[in-house]
Amino acid sequence: MKKLDKINFTTRKYKYIEKRKAARGIALDGDNVLMVHIGRDDTYTFPGGGLELGESLEEACVREMEEEVGAQGVRIIKDFGFIDEMRDSIFKKDTAFNMISYYYLCQIDNIDGKMKLEDYEKDLGFSAIWIDIEQALVHNENIKNTENFQTKKVRYLDRAILVLKILKEGLCE
Numbered sequence: 001m002k003k004l005d006k007i008n009f010t011t012r013k014y015k016y017i018e019k020r021k022a023a024r025g026i027a028l029d030g031d032n033v034l035m036v037h038i039g040r041d042d043t044y045t046f047p048g049g050g051l052e053l054g055e056s057l058e059e060a061c062v063r064e065m066e067e068e069v070g071a072q073g074v075r076i077i078k079d080f081g082f083i084d085e086m087r088d089s090i091f092k093k094d095t096a097f098n099m100i101s102y103y104y105l106c107q108i109d110n111i112d113g114k115m116k117l118e119d120y121e122k123d124l125g126f127s128a129i130w131i132d133i134e135q136a137l138v139h140n141e142n143i144k145n146t147e148n149f150q151t152k153k154v155r156y157l158d159r160a161i162l163v164l165k166i167l168k169e170g171l172c173e
Contacts (some may be wrong), residue, residue, distance in 0.1 A: 017097075023051065032053050046112075068121065073107075101159055111128055
């Protein structure tokens with residue numbers, strides 16, 4: 001799979017590195033992309049999350065699409081790429097957090113509205129939305145540049161912006 005980017009936001013060298021793999025789905029309909037709207041932050045991100053024990057990346061992608069946006073009939077079309085991201089851990093002292101997010105282009109039959117959200121996802125106000133790629137990109141960039149949001153150091157927004165930029169460039173060719 002192609003590396004889309006390596007993001008390093010660590011502020012120093014660490015003794016330990018906590019690693020996590022995640023799978024994320026990209027479903028397109030013309031210039032629109034299926035995203036998760038996070039109500040608490042008023043941002044858009046791609047459905048996806050960490051692998052469960054014994055689960056492949058592809059299986060995790062399908063499961064996350066079903067859970068987070070209520071997608072039915074999810075089929076992976078092809079690999080899109082991955083982002084290798086390093087950050088300071090917010091949970092463990094002397095530890096860096098390494099998230100590798102694998103993105104897949106997916107086709108879906110429909111959205112049934114029956115999302116299977118975890119409690120924290122409900123608290124964040126997850127909802128599924130088809131949105132124009134450029135509109136989501138501009139919106140996320142504007143939110144990221146607000147002083148209030150910058151203090152949160154939210155991890156997902158940089159990844160979402162990067163993938164939206166790549167999708168936008170692909171549509172303009």
